[in-house]
Amino acid sequence: MLRSLIPALFAVVAPAADLTYVTTWVGNSFDGAGENGRGRWMQNIIDEIEVAPDGTVLTASGWDEAGRCSGLYRDGMPNVKLLQQYNGKGGHKAWGWGTGGQAVAFAGDQLFIVNDEGELMRFRWTPGDLESASWVDEIKIGKTVGLSARGSTFVAIGADGVVSVRAISDLSEKSRFTLPGARDVAIDAQDTLWILSGDRIVHRGRDGAELPGVISDAGKPTSVAIDHQGHLLVCDDGARQQVLFYDLSATPTLVKRFGDEGGLRSGNPGTVTATKLWGLRGAGTDAAGNLYVGLNIAGYQSCGTVLKSFTPEGKLRWELHSHAFVDCYSFDPASDGREIYGADEIITFDPAKAPGQGWSLKALTIDAITHPDDPRLNGRHGATGILRRPQGKRLLANIGQYSGGFDLYTFESEQSHIARFRLHVGPTKDAGWAWEIDERGDIWCGDSPSHTVKRWKFGGWSADGAPIYDLAKPESWPWPEGFSEIGRVSYVPATDSLYVAGFTPEKKATSWGLIGSVVTRYDDWSTGKPVKKWTADMPVDDDKLQPKSMDVAGDYLFTVAVKSTAGRPSVVNVFKLSDGSAVGTIAPGPEVGGVSGWIDQSHGLRAMRCKDGEYRILVEEGARGKNLLYRWTPKK
Structure with missing residues (x-):
């Protein structure tokens, strides 16, 4: 009372x-100014990245609150005009102008995104020009968790473990096989496939035939890519928290590791430094050997979302943040x-x-x-x-x-x-x-x-x-x-x-x-x-x-x-x-x-x-x- x-x-x-x-x-590298569908901000989440020879990074994620699910980044700057299915003209089923998904790839003047509706979208762009990408066409291929392109071929990894090998020219399927647990793929110079399956990376031909070479010491791998020297890059999101480099010339051999071993647990626990990595989601190199690493702890919630670029010697070039x-x-x-x-x-x-x-x-x-x-x-x-x-x-x-x-x-x-x-x-x-x-x-x-x-x-x-x-x-x-x-x-x-x-x-x-x-x-x-x-x-x-x-x-x-x-x-x-x-x-x-x-x-x-x-x-x-x-x- x-x-x-x-x-x-x-x-x-x-x-x-x-x-x-x-x-x-605070909390983002950019001011976020701009109307709907335009502006500069680092996206909420990174699920995967792909790197073009000129150093442009293409990201994949299932969500960004303002629609930057797939972003383009170069020299520490993002694209202003967002990538948009149908170039922004209706019909978007997936979030983020139809770009929300887990799988992206570059192929010269083309880039590919598979959204959460299983739509494989093709965009044309002028390499190096972040504002030039324009939606061209698409086909339905089903929910996809991994994508890679090289030469005239791209490979899609379905959520059901189906590996689909397709022609870039007309998107037609040339072969397919099933590998249970497959999550990501990289195509080497010999046009063979290195597929992340479970916690192993296995070697397959385009027809699914087993080839020599299995990598089983990569910790908790989350993605694979081929670097500018032909090494296989593996993101180890386990105890090491490092990017691993494997020589594929004979038996796959670990020849280099990048990042402070132990990640956030190294040095003073939790303190961030230039070379500490965490939540590794993807890595790749450009033609000059610069390394790019996409980081995001716990996936769908923007914990520690950072995109970093390093020189070939391992010095930080730039980094972008979204927290x-x-x-x-x-x-x-x-x-x-x-x-x-x-x-x-x-x-x-x-x-x-x-x-x-x-x-x-x-x-x-x-x-x-x-x-x-x-x-x-x-x-x-x-x-x-x-x-x-x-x-x-x-x-x-x-x-x-x-x-x-x-x-x-x-x-x-x-x-x-x-x-x-x-x-x-x-x-x-x-x-x-x-x-x-x-x-x-x-x-x-x-x-x-x-x-x-x-x-x-x-x-x-x-x-x-x-x-x-x-x-x-x-x-x-x-x-x-x-x-x-x-x-x-x-x-x-x-x-x-x-x-x-x-x-x-x-x-x-x-x-x-x-x-x-x-x-x-x-x-x-x-x-x-x-x-x-x-x-x-x-x-x-x-x-x-x-x-x-x-x-x-x-x-x-x-x-x-x-x-x-x-x-x-x-x-x-x-x-x-x-x-x-x-x-x-x-x-x-x-x-x-x-x-x-x-x-x-x-x-x-x-x-x-x-x-x-x-x-x-x-x-x-x-x-x-x-x-x-x-x-x-x-x-x-």
Whole structure:
């Protein structure tokens, strides 16, 4: 029951003026500016790469949020106009303008993509000109997992293990055979096939006849290719995390390995260096001997997606990054806004540098080799990583797109950046939306069963470094009066204030997963006799949707819209914590072409106040694989 020692204020949201701020971004090598079907960004995922003699890289993936499932890259730059089935004119069945799939190949002035509908598409292009590719024709060949072309022949590996040998000229099939478990193929100078099957690479003729040479020491191979010197390149995504080079002149012999042995586990665990590799998905060389490697841990979720190019001597030439597939980041509270954590990465931020140039990947916190049961490897598609430091130690709390509680991770040490899964806090189903973890490490749920607000207090650290929570005995309070639904909560220990966002019988939800139509501040919450200080109406976007996410930092409440407001995408509204009044708005600036996708994450905004009074606000921008980072200093 509420007690009102002071009059409850009701703040009505009036149209708020734009604030003065700077837009920058983190998590992607490019700004993502451009209309639908155009622009520069590094794609979300890499499943495979192929390399042309001139150094152009063609990628394959099943998904990119803005349709760059297959991309062209050269000298550290991507194509601007996306590859499009039927040149963009309707009929697209697979995602990404019809280009979503796992198999691609170059053949001189032609390139081939097999999409997830099993359509083998042929494009014509001028080698080296990333904007020249144009769809020509296609045939249906079925779901395909591997593709290779050389001379007048290309070979497709079907998902059912059927190996189809075809003529490039008219796409007609010349022969076929079945090899169970086949996943990729490379054609050597003698026109014979090296086929990745299971964890072995076997040698076959075009008619399927067995030929001498079997490679069984390639660890956990994920792809094969022939380099400029005729070596077989094998991506070993096992314990070595390296690109392997085999001499095929006689019995296949391993003659070279590239990449720091052990990948992310080498040196300081998790820390990224130029020659550490991880999640190897494909490799190849150009005519000059430059090496290209495509990296992506766990496939469909944009974990550690990087495309790297090295000189023949092994020095890094360039690299392109994409780390935020429908993810939202948060700040390390001990870093004064200079270190940023995601669900599986650590990013440094230098505010002195120009927009988009101030971020760099410091570490990846996932070790798929040591911890294969990590939930981040098993079905997570988008998450917010929230870093807290209870009692001075790092605690990473990951929460998914649909909320539902936290996966908690701890780090091996303050030096190691590998995070280990410890426990999940929250029901396994029907877990609700209103979850938060406060600065002390206490976990809150505002829409618990029986209309209760619950708190699981952080109880310290166990002897083996795990966080302690008594999951069976949370503190519990009844919902405040007047709410029909609670969508989010945020607790500030310093003032014992709980900010409750939700809906009322008069102001109902317009869609699922939104924070609410109102936000109310309650002081003295933990006493059991909370004081209602104010209630503020929440703004709606052009589709009449209430905000999707919110956070409290310093003296302000920040919310972000799902879609556009007055034509401006993903507008951030700022409110004073003192009285709930509207301060102003923030939206994507010219630094990113004014572009943002919809906000999908329940926790798609995180904010902090820096020591100098500047506020830094991170907002999910999943459409083009990044987070927007707004820098705003309130007027005194």
